[in-house]
Amino acid sequence: MSEPVFSPDDLLARDGTLAVLRPAQHVRGLVPSAPPKEGALDLFLMLDDAGRVLAFNGHVDLGTGIRTALAQIAAEELDVPLDRVTMVLGHTGGTPNQGATIASDSIQVSAVPLRRAAAQARHHLVALAAQALGVPADDLTVTDGVVHLRAGGNAGLSYADLLSGRRDRLVLADSVALKPVSEHRIVGQRVPRVDIPAKATGQFVYVHDVRVPGMLHGRVVRPPALPDLKDVANALRANPARPRLLAAHGDVDAARDGAAQVLDRTYVWPYQMHASIGPSCAVADVRGDGATVWSGTQNPYPLRADISLLLGLPEEAIEIIRHEAAGCYGRNCADDVAADAALLSRAVGRPVRV
Template identity: 35%
Template sequence: MGILTKHEITRRGLLAGTGALVVSFSAIRALAQDTPAAAHEKPKLPGSLDDDRYLDSWIRIDSDGKITVFTGKAELGQGIRTPLIQVAAEELEVEPGDITLVTADTGRTPDEGFTAGSQSMQNSGTAIRDAAAQVRELLIAGAGRRFNVPPEQLKAEKKSISAPDGRSVTYGELVTGQFLHLEAQPQSKLKPPDALSIIGRDVPRIDIPGKVTGAVAYVQDLRLEGMVHARVIRPPSYGAVLKDIDSTAAAAMAGIISVIRDGSFLAVVAEKEWQAVKAMRAIERAAHWDEPATLPDQTDLAAVLVALERDVGTVAESGIPSFPDGAIYEATFTRPYQMHGSIGPSCAVALLKAEGNLDIWSHTQGVFPDRTAIAQMLGLPEDTVRVIHMEGSGCYGHNGADDAAADAALIAMKIPGRPVRVQWMREQEHMWEPFGPGMVSKVRASLDANGRIDNWTYDLWSNTHSTRPGDAGALLAGRTKERPTPQKPPTLSINPNGSGDRNADPLYAIPNRRVLWHFIPDMPLRVSALRGLGAYANIFSIESTMDELAIAARADPVEFRLRHLEDDRASDVVKLAAEKFGWGRGEVPQGHGRGFAFARYKNHAAYLAVAMEAKVERETGRVQVLRAVAAIDSGQAVNPDGIRNQTEGGILQSISWTLYEAVTFDRTRITSTDWSSYPMLRFASVPESVEVHIIDRPGQPFLGTGEAAQGPACAAVANAIRNATGKRLVDLPLSRKRVKEAIGLG
């Protein structure tokens, strides 16, 4: 990674197109002369091709045979680069190693918005596969014209097209002197499932070697010539406003280049990193803040959230719920604020170049929205700002990466010509990253005489689950500078992808249901997207209730779910997880419990069921998950090992959230500022075994994988505790203290 050199692909180079089949970036759309009305009439294209309709937005083949594939999606640790290369290699009839993949970069790739919602394969994977298949057919057609041979007699293989008589031509030779700029077609000649050799194969992740050998793998590793180091001095709390600061002593410290103040935005720039850290601490001691108490009482958080309701939306409704006397279950469930807890604090690098253009390297999940927000914050034209994605240390949601990018950009404007590296401190990450919102849900359900659910109401209270950048008000620097941009007030929005309401509507067959989202626009704590959004808490509530209803119906929890499922693919994962776990077989040891849960992510993405065995220590309240067995159907499996990897990681992260994690705060400040005050799952508590079984669906659409496990894993833990103790815990996290209280030992 580094400053663009003359050898790299640029937008201008692509437009020149000399000696290449350029088959890469969204600006080419400006060349199309279609009127808005004509564009509206165009047929829908597969995946993200519908947003960037030209083949040259996705694939480049140079005259020397080099193949470059472009995606607007970012590698966040989910391993997405490998399957994206696999789908392209499959359709182009080349090996994965023949392809160079360029990920999210506003100067080089399509605009695919945010990398979120387990949609990379659904959107970008689909687009790349279809584009590659169409390029293959164009190459074959070109060779057919050259050889005067019907295309159906030609074969694409190893970057060449060969004829029956032995003649062959390389991809590079076919594209020499051509510039191909064609709109993709709605239908692609995809290889049939029985002809696939790369899709469905366990190809090693290409991002791993650098991470385990000490190469430059993360934005934290990036070192550019002449780079300086910066630290930002954050306010001590959300409502704090800087009164005064005497930075004279800090400015005189060794190596200090500049102390920057812009309103309540404070930063220090130094030649060396440790010099910046020491100056930052000195400025922290010298700064005086007005600090009002603006946070709610954490001890009564559920009541606070319910009282903050300002709007109500109907998520789902069918029949007329009418509860009879008799078998009714009702409960209130709560989720605390939870953090991403990225193991490495956020980091970014920015460089203001001589011509006035600003380059930013960031672990943002959306390079194009981040560019828009930063340009607005600085008052720059968007086309002078370039945001280049470079991996950070994990996020799975909107953590501090965008804010670090804005910090670096604001500081770089004061230090032209030198790359500025901003690294957050641990306590800054814990205090200032956007958290997963606290939530409250109330369930009421009843059974009919046949042991089937006949009525269901579900009310949830939640903030929005996305305050991602798109304008300067979403950035900390944009809100604290002298001329701040206020954050846009969030509004209630119910759509198929969901937010706080994600997975709030059970997939089960229930004749009478009503699901309401009681929307909370006022956010006591800073919140945004955390892996799974509202699905985590909603599935916890729904699947806990399913177990209670199964108990009331005197039914096995697995059988009870199956009697309410009408989707065969849903039933298949439930049956497979139960079979591989050995559900219903063998005695459960004293103090152990078994739990089961299922969900289809967003009700239209991946299916996942998981069974768990947990041990509950009555004396200490400690819950140890011993083993987990999951079954997942995420459509056609491109890289099965990647699917297993993501599902295993999702299960472990969910166990950590469920048993340990909660943001703490007093009336003024966030108090969970380190790993002691924000505990997480440690190696000693990792399950002895985690199995993931994949149901492959060749020829079916990609459904995504990354977030499917969060909700079911949480509910399976809760149901295992219920099975072990006979007590239903409804408040997350299911901590030792709460377990002891539930069993009467607290």
């Protein structure tokens, strides 16, 4: 199993499809990034006349299971079986820029537009079925991707049937009627993680497994010692040279003196080393007109901005293809291995794995 890579332009050129999009947004990070081109659109959802559902999210699965959870959300609002939904995560050439995958916000924040897109698509398809069947939309319901009469007596129309010969494009609505929690059949249920079978059977493609034609293996040999950093060290030691008041609210001593009971405790927290269980890894292919980087990054779009700054290439000429890595914290979040691979690839004119 590897991260599916789809071209939105190719998908949107197909007949027999329904897509939900919104104007691309400029997400600002620590490194200045280029705003999206005028008229650029982010693709959140695509259904086709083969019954396939593709759902897109700019965050990545760090092993927490958001690939499965996001698919549940899309399947729930669409009223389709979970196994019909394929999630596409963190690919700069195909997913929305939703910033870094941090602070556990993939479900509570970045899933919101996907859920709205799925609900909007369902309403649109029900309206098409109502028109085709000559009945009010309120008389219809959806079961496993088939729109049929609530009262029964009709075989109904599948989403695939409704999309045949059409090319429908919806702009993501700011507000759309979502399914009430009382009607949920997929969200909130225990379902098998979609990534586990491939991981358990050795078929899962981690970033360490990526191989591309003509690839060389590289290594960065660091100097045995850093250059003279006395000035930097002295500046750090002197900062702050004087006490700085960060906040002052109320009188702590007065509050303690007036308390009916005072509790004194000392809490000691052990050192937390955010270290991966395996080495950092990346593959880069830097060409004269652009670059492709295979990375285990948490932050595909911020990494693209970093590589753009490093190589002096426009961001739109750089593609970050994300694969899971050996953990996510520590070095895999710093993304320096991707920078190493990019510099080595540029130097030798070949794809390089580090």
